Amino acid sequence: MKAFIKENLQPAFRLLLIMTLICGLGYTLLVTGMGQLFFYQQANGSIVTVSAADGSKKNVGSQLLGQPFTESQYLIGRPVGTASQLSPVGKEQEDLVAQRVAFFKALDPTNQQAIPMDLVTQSGSGVDPEISLEAAQYQVARIAKERQISQEAVEKVIQDHTSGKLFGTIGESRVNVLGVNIALDELE
Amino acid sequence: MSAILINQLLFLVVLIGLGIPLGFYTYQVMSGKHVWTSAFLAPLEKMIYRLLGKQAKVEMNAKKYTFSVLAFSFLSFIAVMFFMLLQGYFPGNPNGAEGTSLSLAFNTAISFVTNTNWQAYAGETTLSPLTQMLALTVQNFVSAGVGIAVLFALLRGFISKNSRNLGNFWQDLTRAVLYVLLPLSLVIALILVSQGVVQSFGGAVETYLLETGEKVLVPLGTAASQIAIKQLGTNGGGYFGANSAFPFENPTVFSNFVENIAILIIPVALIVSFGLFVKEMKQGRTILIVSFILLVLALIGVTMSEYYMAPHFTDVLANGNLEGKEVRFGIGWSSLWAVSTTAASNGSVNAMMDSFTPLGGMIPMFLMQLGEIVFGGAGSGLYGMIAFVLLTVFIAGLLVGRTPEYLGKKIEPFDMKMVCLVILTPPILTLVGSMIFTLHPDSAAWLGNSGAHGFSEMLYNFSSLANNNGSAFAGMETNTTFLNVLGGCIMLLVRFIPMTAILFLGENLGKKKMVAVSEGTLSTTNGTFTFMLLGVILLIGALSFLPVMGLGPIADFFIHS
Numbered sequence: 212m213k214a215f216i217k218e219n220l221q222p223a224f225r226l227l228l229i230m231t232l233i234c235g236l237g238y239t240l241l242v243t244g245m246g247q248l249f250f251y252q253q254a255n256g257s258i259v260t261v262s263a264a265d266g267s268k269k270n271v272g273s274q275l276l277g278q279p280f281t282e283s284q285y286l287i288g289r290p291v292g293t294a295s296q297l298s299p300v301g302k303e304q305e306d307l308v309a310q311r312v313a314f315f316k317a318l319d320p321t322n323q324q325a326i327p328m329d330l331v332t333q334s335g336s337g338v339d340p341e342i343s344l345e346a347a348q349y350q351v352a353r354i355a356k357e358r359q360i361s362q363e364a365v366e367k368v369i370q371d372h373t374s375g376k377l378f379g380t381i382g383e384s385r386v387n388v389l390g391v392n393i394a395l396d397e398l399e
Numbered sequence: 400m401s402a403i404l405i406n407q408l409l410f411l412v413v414l415i416g417l418g419i420p421l422g423f424y425t426y427q428v429m430s431g432k433h434v435w436t437s438a439f440l441a442p443l444e445k446m447i448y449r450l451l452g453k454q455a456k457v458e459m460n461a462k463k464y465t466f467s468v469l470a471f472s473f474l475s476f477i478a479v480m481f482f483m484l485l486q487g488y489f490p491g492n493p494n495g496a497e498g499t500s501l502s503l504a505f506n507t508a509i510s511f512v513t514n515t516n517w518q519a520y521a522g523e524t525t526l527s528p529l530t531q532m533l534a535l536t537v538q539n540f541v542s543a544g545v546g547i548a549v550l551f552a553l554l555r556g557f558i559s560k561n562s563r564n565l566g567n568f569w570q571d572l573t574r575a576v577l578y579v580l581l582p583l584s585l586v587i588a589l590i591l592v593s594q595g596v597v598q599s600f601g602g603a604v605e606t607y608l609l610e611t612g613e614k615v616l617v618p619l620g621t622a623a624s625q626i627a628i629k630q631l632g633t634n635g636g637g638y639f640g641a642n643s644a645f646p647f648e649n650p651t652v653f654s655n656f657v658e659n660i661a662i663l664i665i666p667v668a669l670i671v672s673f674g675l676f677v678k679e680m681k682q683g684r685t686i687l688i689v690s691f692i693l694l695v696l697a698l699i700g701v702t703m704s705e706y707y708m709a710p711h712f713t714d715v716l717a718n719g720n721l722e723g724k725e726v727r728f729g730i731g732w733s734s735l736w737a738v739s740t741t742a743a744s745n746g747s748v749n750a751m752m753d754s755f756t757p758l759g760g761m762i763p764m765f766l767m768q769l770g771e772i773v774f775g776g777a778g779s780g781l782y783g784m785i786a787f788v789l790l791t792v793f794i795a796g797l798l799v800g801r802t803p804e805y806l807g808k809k810i811e812p813f814d815m816k817m818v819c820l821v822i823l824t825p826p827i828l829t830l831v832g833s834m835i836f837t838l839h840p841d842s843a844a845w846l847g848n849s850g851a852h853g854f855s856e857m858l859y860n861f862s863s864l865a866n867n868n869g870s871a872f873a874g875m876e877t878n879t880t881f882l883n884v885l886g887g888c889i890m891l892l893v894r895f896i897p898m899t900a901i902l903f904l905g906e907n908l909g910k911k912k913m914v915a916v917s918e919g920t921l922s923t924t925n926g927t928f929t930f931m932l933l934g935v936i937l938l939i940g941a942l943s944f945l946p947v948m949g950l951g952p953i954a955d956f957f958i959h960s
Contacts, residue, residue, distance in 0.1 A: 218454060225450055238581065242624040242811050276646055293750055294751055301959075305712070336641040345716070351686075
């Protein structure tokens, strides 16, 4: 028994301790140090700040995290909440989608277009910060009318917050909802 | 659809392009050769061996190697338990996380030590940054390192003659972590931070919602460093509850690309290293081809199902199933990830598996049920695959009436017993686990969906636990004492029974002499053998799981179509 401890547990304990120092402490500190030094904004949550009328600054959220919008003068993103776990073909899901469709229809009864899928389905994180370009365009007329500005002005803002595709092919064109809404508020 | 295919093809090309050179490098590292990183790392390595003392130099047979693995894993288990239960008393806890329940600590400790990374908790609320860093990040490194070490112990059995020596576990583990995992993680972590993955010791940031002004706390943490190794080491345990779907873990298409490469690159590289190690590149090629065929078939299946089998809702523009998926990843990157993470025993998710279409969710489940051998976990995937190769050699040998041989070694009854332990442990534990869960009176209440989809949830989760994958159909309530204990035991058995069998297989092979290649030797590199191996893998998987699949995803598919 004593030999077993000496031959197996003792080196195991020492190596675990060494690995904890190297991989747990050293490595994490190194990445944190370099991250804070070179990528300060990204490493600390990509927080977006806006200046109020009196000059004070306020954190309104992270550029990377979606937040709820319900009023019709805002670009509305995907449903916010916990991650979706529903079967896409189940009854629970069908009812929820119908509710969300009804919400958009009630917000803008004149809009007869079909609603893009991403607006009425829950994302994997529950805080998807983006919507598809189609989903943004679907809402242009409503936002313009509500804010009494031209549709072109709204489209311009959306365009400014659309990410292109990586290398021209990878991924889909997407719109950052929070970015658009901050810019829309600043227009006035 | 065509854009999706081009992207996925591009991904596979980059994967092979990076995997092959890494395979050469890993081979040199694990054979104890001098590599270009030795300039920085050799002094550190020497110092570690000095601290370990005499044991770092001895030759180990299977028994000794197994004891070393078990001793190290046991102490790792104790260390994780220690941090989880007592984190409330330690510093590095800006959000005031308290010690977890005993059953959760038990489950999580086993989960991380066995390279499963099943998570019954949400990291951002349940764990302190100190726990994530000193307990979980460390296990991400060393559990992957243990897998790689055991793989090379087995391979030494193939190349040695009349010897019981499998190498030295402490050296193997040290070299795998120090030379392979650590430098790669560092590079990947920095790329991830540049994309917006958080890496900070600060507590949550106060923000005020734009529309309502309501106060919301944005969680930070040392995520990038942990995520880099969670992908590379085929671990998969997220820093945040929503795993790699959460924007702070995976913010952009580029970060997604890098993380997805990281999931598969070590298993791909190890197959190349295997070919080099046994001095027959063609043997590695056979395994690489079979793995790629299975991966691509699965990828096509999942992508098609998510794209074409999505539900249609009234007044909604139909363009695939986006429930549970992030807009930045869409159908293409989500499907690719789902296939990669279940092929490679990673278990992280960038879209919610529970919300895949019935067939789109069945394919990842089947990839796990094949025993995590299609690339599989770091090290463990390849030694599982080699067990399947030996089984195929054995069956083929019986069919044509030749003595089964592989890599110049005769395959005899003891070897086949060990192979059976490796191959049969996971399916047995999957099915027995599912059965015990189903018999529990409260089981229906723990499921997140009703009907056949609920059954799929349970089956998926036990397939994940009993193959050390760790991904979940997460609608199911997982943090219950019953499931924590049952799942913990399953993960423990399925990691260490096959691992021990592999080490004894290695020793037994090493004791034998080499058989010269002759006319009568069955080729294990030609098309016939490749096809036969593919057949054996699919047959074992299908025989084990087709009936139970019929109750879950297949029923789900027919009910809703």
